[in-house]
Amino acid sequence: MFTHVTLGANDLEASHKFYDAVLGALGHPPGTLSEAPMPGVWYMTPRGMLGVVKPRDGQAACHANGGTIGFAAASPEAVVAFAEAGVAAGGVAIEDPAGPRNSPFGVLHLAYLRDPAGNKICAVHRPG
Template sequence: MYSHTTVGANDVSRAKAFYDAVLAPLGIEARLVFDTAIGYGLAGGPAQFWVTQPFDGKSQSVGNGTMIAFAASKRAAVDACHAVAMARGGKDEGAPGLRPQYHSNYYGAYFRDLDGNKICVCSQHAE
């Protein structure tokens, strides 16, 4: 339904090291790398998640209520992404666990990246 999603970063190299590690458990990798932007996607697929310096040249800022959610095929991948995010300096916004208020199999974790962008990783599978 969408072409891509973009979050801002003040230090693209630092953001790349963070996201390279955090997204690896989901099979998501850097597909395009530039000095001011990195495009991530599944192997062989298009770059659909972009981390970039703001185009207007101003500092990155966080949108209140804005969140990017990545799909995981298993709950273990949710756990792994959250653990890597915490180890890499991310800020916990909700430990991995079931969120039955969404539905009985919704298993998610929430964190903020190094620039304060809110990220969710979730599995909607029974395992």
């Protein structure tokens, strides 16, 4: 459905470290740092990409209140690894601890974090 998602960041070094850690825990390779034309860190998959970028308008980045970016996790263990890697890399765990939760879609394994810029992200495993 999506070709790309971008998140604003004020400290690219901290964001690069954080996203390399959380996405690495989900099996993705490290991001590529780009200086121009849009400074940021880019994570590519065969189906899309994530950019963690300095805002083009030169203003400070801020998080979207009510917004969340969810990343697919291959297992419940990957959800926990995502949460642990994120906290170790400067993120903040929010909401309930990583683990199973009841939802309208059945039991999901979830972990929610705030990245160094305050963006809300999560890892999700949907048991088959």
